[in-house]
Amino acid sequence: MIPELGTGALLVALVLCLYGAVMAALGARRGRTAYVESAQHAALAVFVLVTTCILLLIYAFLTFDFSVRYVANNTNLGTPFYYRITAVWGALEGSIVLWSWMLTVYTLVVVLRHRTSARELYPYVLTVMLSVISFFLLVMTVAAPVFARSLPIPADGRGLNPLLEDSGMITHPVALYLGFTGFTVPFAFAIAALITGRVGDFWITTTRRWTILAWYFLALGLLIGGWWSYHVLGWGGYWAWDPVENAAFMPWLTGTAFLHSVMIQERRRMLRLWNIALVILTFSLTLFGTFLTRSGVIASVHAFTQGAIGIFFLSFLALVVLTSLALIAWRWDVLGAQGTLDSVVSRESAFLLNNVLLVAAAFTVFFGTVFPLISEAVRGVKVSVGAPFFNQVNVPLFLSLMFLMGVGPLIAWRRASLENLKRNFLWPIVIGAVAALVLRLLGVRSTVAVVALALTIFVTATIAVDLLRATRARRLMGERALPALGGLLLRHNRRYGGFIVHLAVLVMAVGVTGSQAWSVHTETTLQKGEQTELGGYTVRFDGLRESQESNHGKVTGSFTVVAGRGAGDVLEPAKKFYPQEQSPIAYVDYRLGFVDDLYLVLGDFARDGSHATVKMQVNRMVSWIWIGGLILTLGTLLAVLPEQRKTA
Amino acid sequence: MKRRWRWLLPLAAVPVLALLAYGFKLNPRDVPSPLIGRPASPFTLTAFDGTPVDLAALRGKVVVVNFWASWCNPACYEEAPVLERGWRTYRDRDVVVLGVDIQDKDEAALAFIRNFSLTFKNSPDRGGKVSVDYGIYGVPETFFIDREGRIHRKHVGAVTEQIFRETVDTLLAAK
Numbered sequence: 001m002i003p004e005l006g007t008g009a010l011l012v013a014l015v016l017c018l019y020g021a022v023m024a025a026l027g028a029r030r031g032r033t034a035y036v037e038s039a040q041h042a043a044l045a046v047f048v049l050v051t052t053c054i055l056l057l058i059y060a061f062l063t064f065d066f067s068v069r070y071v072a073n074n075t076n077l078g079t080p081f082y083y084r085i086t087a088v089w090g091a092l093e094g095s096i097v098l099w100s101w102m103l104t105v106y107t108l109v110v111v112l113r114h115r116t117s118a119r120e121l122y123p124y125v126l127t128v129m130l131s132v133i134s135f136f137l138l139v140m141t142v143a144a145p146v147f148a149r150s151l152p153i154p155a156d157g158r159g160l161n162p163l164l165e166d167s168g169m170i171t172h173p174v175a176l177y178l179g180f181t182g183f184t185v186p187f188a189f190a191i192a193a194l195i196t197g198r199v200g201d202f203w204i205t206t207t208r209r210w211t212i213l214a215w216y217f218l219a220l221g222l223l224i225g226g227w228w229s230y231h232v233l234g235w236g237g238y239w240a241w242d243p244v245e246n247a248a249f250m251p252w253l254t255g256t257a258f259l260h261s262v263m264i265q266e267r268r269r270m271l272r273l274w275n276i277a278l279v280i281l282t283f284s285l286t287l288f289g290t291f292l293t294r295s296g297v298i299a300s301v302h303a304f305t306q307g308a309i310g311i312f313f314l315s316f317l318a319l320v321v322l323t324s325l326a327l328i329a330w331r332w333d334v335l336g337a338q339g340t341l342d343s344v345v346s347r348e349s350a351f352l353l354n355n356v357l358l359v360a361a362a363f364t365v366f367f368g369t370v371f372p373l374i375s376e377a378v379r380g381v382k383v384s385v386g387a388p389f390f391n392q393v394n395v396p397l398f399l400s401l402m403f404l405m406g407v408g409p410l411i412a413w414r415r416a417s418l419e420n421l422k423r424n425f426l427w428p429i430v431i432g433a434v435a436a437l438v439l440r441l442l443g444v445r446s447t448v449a450v451v452a453l454a455l456t457i458f459v460t461a462t463i464a465v466d467l468l469r470a471t472r473a474r475r476l477m478g479e480r481a482l483p484a485l486g487g488l489l490l491r492h493n494r495r496y497g498g499f500i501v502h503l504a505v506l507v508m509a510v511g512v513t514g515s516q517a518w519s520v521h522t523e524t525t526l527q528k529g530e531q532t533e534l535g536g537y538t539v540r541f542d543g544l545r546e547s548q549e550s551n552h553g554k555v556t557g558s559f560t561v562v563a564g565r566g567a568g569d570v571l572e573p574a575k576k577f578y579p580q581e582q583s584p585i586a587y588v589d590y591r592l593g594f595v596d597d598l599y600l601v602l603g604d605f606a607r608d609g610s611h612a613t614v615k616m617q618v619n620r621m622v623s624w625i626w627i628g629g630l631i632l633t634l635g636t637l638l639a640v641l642p643e644q645r646k647t648a
Numbered sequence: 649m650k651r652r653w654r655w656l657l658p659l660a661a662v663p664v665l666a667l668l669a670y671g672f673k674l675n676p677r678d679v680p681s682p683l684i685g686r687p688a689s690p691f692t693l694t695a696f697d698g699t700p701v702d703l704a705a706l707r708g709k710v711v712v713v714n715f716w717a718s719w720c721n722p723a724c725y726e727e728a729p730v731l732e733r734g735w736r737t738y739r740d741r742d743v744v745v746l747g748v749d750i751q752d753k754d755e756a757a758l759a760f761i762r763n764f765s766l767t768f769k770n771s772p773d774r775g776g777k778v779s780v781d782y783g784i785y786g787v788p789e790t791f792f793i794d795r796e797g798r799i800h801r802k803h804v805g806a807v808t809e810q811i812f813r814e815t816v817d818t819l820l821a822a823k
Binding site: 235288291310311314317318321322325326328329332370373374377386387388521522523603604613 | 654655657658660661665667668669670671672717719720725729751763764787
């Protein structure tokens with residue numbers, strides 16, 4: 001029953017979606033509001049239908065309806081309740097359902113929010129949004145039919161990929177997709193701006209919050225992905241420059257560039273073309289990301305299964321890129337700049353440089369990701385690009401970006417005087433330089449680590465200088481210190497939200513630097529009762545125990561860990577044996593700390609429990625990355641609060 | 649920009665799109681090696697411990713050549729203990745395991761060898777000549793060479809205990 005209902009709903013949604021896209025555009029061209037209203041109704045109906053589809057799918061999972069092939073492939077009778085819900089987006093077909101559903105939600109919000117406020121752009125925005133949804137609905141009905149029937153109906157399903165049975169997998173795709181799909185809204189506005197020729201500031205100010213939210217969710221998705229990789233995959237890292245990770249990182253980089261460059265357009269009427277191009281690029285990169293993860297064109301450790309779907313995504317990507325570029329060419333004359341750059345030493349140029357660096361970083365990541373293809377196409381030689389390339393190229397870029405993070409928010413617009421520079425940067429530079437010296441004296445050998453940490457301190461100092469000065473100004477007006485600070489944050493929430501996000505990035509930078517420079521690991525085989533030592537931890541192997549869980553068997557190793565002279569603590573890494581998987585899945589056990597994490601992975605073992613191999617890692621300061629994520633959330637919240645003060 | 653020329657703007661995207669389309673013709677996971685059944689290309693390298701390694705001198709033995717790098721995480725980290733165990737189990741039966749470290753830094757590679765207490769010979773492939781001869785696409789890749797010096801099997805990705813045993817047993821059985 002469910003396959004028929006679902007497929008039917010999808011088909012009706014597809015037809016309505018195409019209808020709405022056409023009607024909205026026609027309505028705008030002919031000035032018929034009735035057409036646009038009809039398109040609105042279509043959008044609403046599409047939302048209801050796609051919601052129905054996702055509910056049907058959840059229902060099928062909850063009731064073990066194996067007549068749906070997707071359910072049979074991704075669950076079995078032993079899959080726990082909550083993972084049956086997350087299994088909805090655990091594989092290719094379902095992930096596209098979730099994706100389209102989010103798009104329909106965003107479209108609904110656009111209808112509610114911008115129906116009257118953005119009269120001229122709005123119909124075209126609707127057209128673009130509905131067209132994008134149509135594409136995904138097409139994929140769901142033709143290329144990756146999620147409601148395909150399984151014949152004959154199996155008695156039990158195959159089961160979810162065990163690696164996906166983790167809380168990170170509940171939130172990671174959701175956050176990531178909210179980010180990916182979120183960029184559709186600014187993109188739709190940019191296209192609408194091009195079509196109508198209203199390429200001024202309006203579309204940018206209207207989509208500011210959308211962009212920040214999309215950007216934030218993408219960041220959150222990346223962070224949760226890193227966390228998942230860190231505590232599930234069992235290799236002790238959080239980032240591997242895998243093509244799939246790169247796919248999500250590239251739009252984040254260009255999205256970051258866009259968030260900064262729009263400020264110049266708002267203030268100085270510059271960079272119109274650049275901003276439109278950036279948002280188109282960002283959206284195209286989200287499509288490229290989906291293409292990459294689902295086409296199987298580039299080898300990756302965690303790509304989805306491959307299928308005909310790649311052709312669909314590539315065609316759509318081509319359509320988007322070519323149409324957008326043609327629109328830019330058409331509107332070339334009105335996209336010219338109105339303001340000019342007054343001085344190289346100014347906030348504009350700091351932001352410009354920031355943009356150049358971010359786009360350069362995105363380009364190098366893109367280049368490294370597709371290089372295997374280029375090499376094979378041009379020279380017929382198969383190559384692979386590993387972490388060393390990405391690190392070598394990106395570390396200098398990111399360090400420069402950190403420096404600009406300190407300079408950009410404080411340097412004067414138009415032309416910075418020597419006085420302005422001295423007032424803002426003298427102390428931070430002194431403090432940063434002293435910090436570098438102290439770190440060297442403390443015995444930090446890695447130059448990259450010294451530079452990164454000194455830059456962190458420099459940027460923190462610039463933020464502190466700004467806050468101190470602004471608070472003092474308010475205190476002179478008679479306010480007390482804390483209310484003054486609070487009032488400042490709320491009244492200039494955009495600026496200080498940005499500052500807090502910067503702080504978050506710094507905290508993460510400390511985590512990345514620390515973990516790269518000071519982590520240690522080893523792998524040893526221990527007899528029962530034998531102990532070993534690593535990075536201040538003593539680990540003793542106490543034995544093995546076997547158990548049977550609802551959908552897998554498990555062998556758990558017991559290790560007593562003593563840090564320094566403290567009391568013992570028991571860590572229990574395990575190996576899970578799933579009937580549907582050939583090789584066992586490692587279950588990592590770890591102890592997180594502010595300074596370091598102890599991380600144990602159970603390797604091979606003797607069945608009688610007499611000895612076992614254990615992989616031990618002491619990862620320094622990784623927790624700071626996750627703490628940075630929390631601060632990032634706070635900063636973003638502050639930045640998207642409704643503005644209390646009109647900017648001058 | 650001249651009015652007419654601007655219409656060429658969309659053309660800028662064509663090479664990238666064409667490249668991605670070209671990608672469909674390839675299957676990066678399953679690279680059929682033309683080397684299967686061919687004589688393994690001979691090489692001489694200097695191992696990290698300073699001793700010479702000469703493939704030609706190992707004719708008559710079953711040789712497992714493993715290409716790896718310390719930055720190749722997690723696959724190389726997964727297979728290192730497997731290779732070491734394989735080497736210890738089979739070393740008395742005319743089986744040799746050779747590690748070839750590619751595109752790596754010496755300190756990192758030495759730390760890798762120390763961490764996994766690898767006892768089979770590992771050599772840096774300076775200049776990458778050996779990797780080119782063997783058509784290495786990505787690390788890890790492992791070649792199983794029979795007693796006559798022909799490449800019997802190429803494995804892409806981490807070698808598992810099962811693959812190692814099965815392949816080496818087959819090669820040992822084929823006297």
